[in-house]
Ligand SMILES: Nc1ncnc2c1ncn2[C@@H]1O[C@H](COP(=O)(O)OP(=O)(O)O)[C@@H](O)[C@H]1O
């Protein structure tokens with residue numbers, strides 16, 4: 002068989018496991034996104050202690066390599082939960098631990114991205130909304146937030162692709178995702194065809210990132226007109 | 234209709250407004266003039282609750298209270314009864330011309346969408362922007378954007394409309410179209426407070442001119458009083474400077 006044919010063969014074998022990768026990624030993006038928004042609020046809080054908590058959290062998370070985070074959550078969390086609540090979570094589906102770890106990891110860049118995007122929306126937008134009688138919440142949700150989101154999009158796409166790559170460490174605690182599947186294939190072949198197998202895997206990751214980029218640029222261009230500020 | 238008494242406001246150690254009394258009656262067109270940095274913008278922003286006053290009282294739209302201690306409800310009431318036209322327009326960048334006007338009607342004033350659209354189209358027609366309903370702010374000239382800003386304010390039928398230098402960000406050839414709309418509003422009886430350096434507007438359209446310097450109202454009166462017979466040397470000096478620049 003040619004290399005290409007082999008890559009194709011392994012691709013087909015690996016692909017079913019994409020489900021695990023996608024579930025983990027989507028769940029972490031949603032949960033991490035929400036946690037990131039909460040952190041953004043804390044970072045923009047007028048109370049210094051909220052800002053301090055958020056800053057410490059973010060700097061710790063940012064300094065933690067993904068593999069360490071996954072181990073800390075997987076080996077450490079059951080221990081802590083048992084100590085605090087006397088509940089055993091060791092029997093949990095291992096995927097949950099990965100989702101928790103990636104959620105924590107993702108929340109930090111999201112907070113940074115949203116904060117700078119929020120600050121990039123001119124203050125006059127909010128003021129104009131207040132002056133047509135909107136409540137602060139209405140001004141935020143209808144005027145400031147949509148503009149923040151559009152500004153944040155490109156950086157958000159990068160963060161998502163990073164998350165996806167960090168998720169490739171899922172196999173380290175025994176979840177059978179695409180990486181684990183590829184490893185099995187290689188060991189079934191007694192270490193043979195490693196190049197073709199991992200090549201197929203890399204190809205899948207590449208296509209997913211392309212898809213994310215494409216999706217973001219579609220969303221972006223649909224917002225394009227609205228985003229440009231008028232030049233006074 | 235609107236009465237402000239003894240308004241004070243500081244930014245840090247610097248006192249910007251030093252005890253301002255300000256009164257607006259129904260149908261008034263008041264122009265607020267004065268050197269840059271004298272506190273005109275701050276005064277408007279404090280009256281409209283965009284900034285919090287340190288001291289002083291407000292009596293407006295059923296709200297009577299100290300500016301420093303207004304409740305959330307009071308603030309909402311005041312905001313729902315004023316219109317504000319900004320120097321740099323501040324149109325909602327993510328909304329079309331039409332949406333810029335309907336947004337406040339629908340979201341804040343709970344007017345049904347269809348009715349809001351009718352009101353908005355009438356307001357846009359009045360400012361000559363009915364042909365631009367689907368344009369985004371980025372696609373408008375400064376003069377067009379400011380006219381939409383005015384439509385957005387008048388659509389809400391506010392008791393008073395505040396204008397903060399509505400033409401000073403515009404290219405000179407676009408100033409006229411905006412002033413024309415404002416003049417028309419004044420003729421229709423709208424109550425307006427206008428910060429401006431357009432002395433022709435102050436003289437010919439306003440019924441009252443307030444001259445501010447260093448955080449105080451130095452002199453106030455009819456345009457004739459202020460422009461032809463200024464009493465205070467500070468006023469005379471300011472007018473001499475600004476009129477010689479024209
Ligand atoms: N947000 C702010 N923080 C600190 N100082 C301010 C702020 N806004 C205005 N000032 C100061 O208040 C003074 C009055 O400003 P302003 O009300 O804008 O004057 P005007 O509109 O008459 O030019 C100026 O000295 C200005 O620097």
Ligand SMILES: [Mg+2]
Pocket residue numbers: 273274275398
């Ligand atoms: Mg000003």
